[in-house]
Amino acid sequence: MTDSILSDTARSSKAWPFQEAMRLVKRYPDGKPDGSPMLFETGYGPSGLPHIGTFQEVLRTTFVRRAYEAIIGARPEDGKTRLVAFSDDMDGLRKVPDNIPNSEILETNLHKPLSRIPDPFSNEYESFAHHNNARLRAFLDRFGFNYEFVSASDRYNSGAFDDALRNVLSHNEDILDIMLPTLREERRQTYSPILPISPTTGKVLQVPVEVIDAAAGTIRFTDEDGTAVEQLALGGQAKLQWKVDWAMRWYALGVDYEMYGKDLTDSGVQSGRIVKVLGGRKPEGLIYEMFLDENGEKISKSKGNGLTIEEWLTYGSEDSLGFYIFPNPKSAKQLHVGVIPRAVEDYWQFRERLGEQDLDKQLGNPVWHLQRANGGGEGSDAPGAGDSLPVSFSLLLNLVGVLGAEASREQVWSYLGNYVENANPADHPELDALVGHAVAYNRDFVAPTLSKRAPSETEAAALKALDSKLDGLPESTAAEDLQTMVYEIGKREEFGFENLRDWFKALYETLLGSAQGPRMGSFISLYGLGNTRKLIAEALAR
Structure with missing residues (x-):
């Protein structure tokens, strides 16, 4: 280009x-x-x-x-x-x-x-x-x-x-x-564009100032002790x-x-x-516009209701922070830990699209601007353009959520071997970083809130049907085939789901303990068929 x-x-x-x-x-x-x-x-x-x-x-x-x-x-x-x-x-x-x-x-x-x-x-x-x-x-x-x-x-x-x-x-x-004219009457009495620095105390003074000689830079004012002082406003002896x-x-x-x-x-x-x-x-x-906290209140350093850089980088990547900041600077943004997972997920979706987009669409893609901001090139020629993660961040969070608050990086990578070819952290450094973020986010925010409910009678019947389908399938079964199988069960009239959304919601709430979740075919492939059947057995036992 x-x-x-x-x-x-x-x-x-x-x-x-x-x-x-x-x-x-x-x-x-x-x-x-x-x-x-x-x-x-x-x-x-x-x-x-x-x-x-x-x-x-x-x-x-x-x-x-x-x-x-x-x-x-x-x-x-x-x-x-x-x-x-x-x-x-x-x-x-x-x-x-x-x-x-x-x-x-x-x-x-x-x-x-x-x-x-x-x-x-x-x-x-x-x-x-x-x-x-x-x-x-x-x-x-x-x-x-x-x-x-x-x-x-x-x-x-x-x-x-x-x-x-x-x-x-x-x-x-x-x-x-x-x-x-912009000041209150009391403030007008002491206001001066020039703030002299006291020769005795070294303080920046808010006092009336008389300009003696502008060309020479000479001013006159009354010091804190009442002494009349004439000195230069130059060379660091005053500020504005x-x-x-x-x-x-x-x-x-x-x-x-x-x-x-x-x-x-x-x-x-x-x-x-x-x-x-x-x-x-x-x-x-x-x-x-300013940042707001999760309650919609303006973030204040004195209140401590903000989110620090260190906190964001514990749970998300630098690029995801830049991605979140990019859109609509004239609109207020809520800034709290709850926005991080979506920002990470969306960043990678936009990064994957970049390599396939026409130039006019690239210029509206936040990732184009992020890559150019740090001198990393531009568009489809930029390092990483078109890259995709073998596992989405949301799927990682669901996996770690099932593993519990004590989940470790090593444990997560052992499951990634079911889904990622050559599942080695050294070969997938960006994925490994996200594994660390997912483990930290789960430990601090997800695990304490998870609560798996018991299935209803019809949901239990659907879960039994899913377990029966999984029984005997090879662990190598493709995620898409597993997803199709889950769909077919949800569509069966005897289970009474009004729509597939209700079926997936039931899976999330009974198996994962969350109101939302991943594509179940991908999750089953990642977590393993045997382990998924154990989750189903635990849910039915409830």
């Missing part, structure tokens, strides 16, 4: 990353005037550890970045785009997080810049922010993101932001005109209020695209007005 064919198809694609990327094409039809790369940005506040929200923002932004490259006929290695992961580590610490050790260290350093607070975890890092920044970078590296890390403290302290800060100082009154800082960053770095959550909608409007005052241009960007 040529780049021109991909470009032409991508321009008309209805997939949301291409729709977003086309906004950049319209912004700069011939590329940026100075020839510089298109700059994508994501932001991170290092007052806490990176989490699933951080992951989704970087991943979704990467989807748009790669979609833009496809449209303009560029490849990742061509350098036509950049992705900056920006850490706002000059922000003052406003409260002590609940999940941080040695909290007294943070308590005694409240309101100081995050990059000037000792690391409460260990002495390994220069500061609390440096520790969290290192965690962020390791977090992003783990998923193979291509990005440049930029630290606010480095930019402020080195003077790299000084010209932009002088610009802010020279437009101080204009920015106040934008911000003051959040909305002003966001706009200044867009201006200073030349950001072209940044998405953000619905909770920052008003901030985006105000920062957009401020960057225009500074002589810059608001980036393009998507406003995404």
Whole structure:
């Protein structure tokens, strides 16, 4: 496939990353005037550890970045785009997080810049922010993101932001005109676009500031002890209020695209007005909906009602997480462990289809975007395109459910030998990983809830008929033949099932202890005919 064919198809694609990327094409039809790369940005506040929200923002932004490259006929290695992961580590610490050790260290350093607070975890890092920044970078590296890390403290302290800060100082009154009408009366009394850092306490101060000389960068304010102070706002001696800082960053770095959550909608409007005052241009960007818990409530770090990356990766793959995040970013998503099995199952179905799809359908397939996000190629030529699992994740979960809470990887693989040729974990690493996920998910969430009911009189008769059919069949009987046999029993009038769904529901509830289940022919083939007959005997004994 040529780049021109991909470009032409991508321009008309209805997939949301291409729709977003086309906004950049319209912004700069011939590329940026100075020839510089298109700059994508994501932001991170290092007052806490990176989490699933951080992951989704970087991943979704990467989807748009790669979609833009496809449209303009560029490849990742061509350098036509950049992705900056920006850490706002000059922000003052406003409260002590609940999940941080040695909290007294943070308590005694409240309101100081995050990059000037000792690391409460260990002495390994220069500061609390440096520790969290290192965690962020390791977090992003783990998923193979291509990005440049930029630290606010480095930019402020080195003077790299000084010209932009002088610009802010020279437009101080204009920015106040934008911000003051949006604030409560009490907040207006102390609001300033510039937050000086106290020369005595090192804290970021929320006090009125007078601009003495914008060109020189000189400001005047009253320190915490009542002393009048005149000092530079440059070189790390001050930072900007959040909305002003966001706009200044867009201006200073030349950001072209940044998405953000619905909770920052008003901030985006105000920062957009401020960057225009500074002589810059608001980036393009998507406003995404927030994650919800299983009760439909907004996820909050302080409530602890969210799902961590580590939890998802215990029960599902990295690709399944990316797959779940991909669709409909403007719609709220419930994020809890219950969504993981379906995400794993659906990911593999879409991956299998990819190799057979025409290009326009590939560009709407989440797997195409996931593979390109990490530089893994694209479409039917991508590694793994068209792959399928010899056993579905749902079937694995049903098998492990029957084996019980103490099921092990080795035990599962011994049954997979009934169904998979050369059933060796080393030859099927992705399947082996899913076996581990299934064992963990069953242990923690399925096994405690399973309850096998007794069959009714007519269900018992149907089970006896199934047992009779299985008796004497060779273990090598094909899954499809077993499925046909199960169908035929369910259709027999003497058993009184209104439809096949009722028959399968009875099988699931009496044999597996679940309201839902797999194709029974596949399950019987995997679990073994003899073992299935034992399940039937146990059900009849109830």
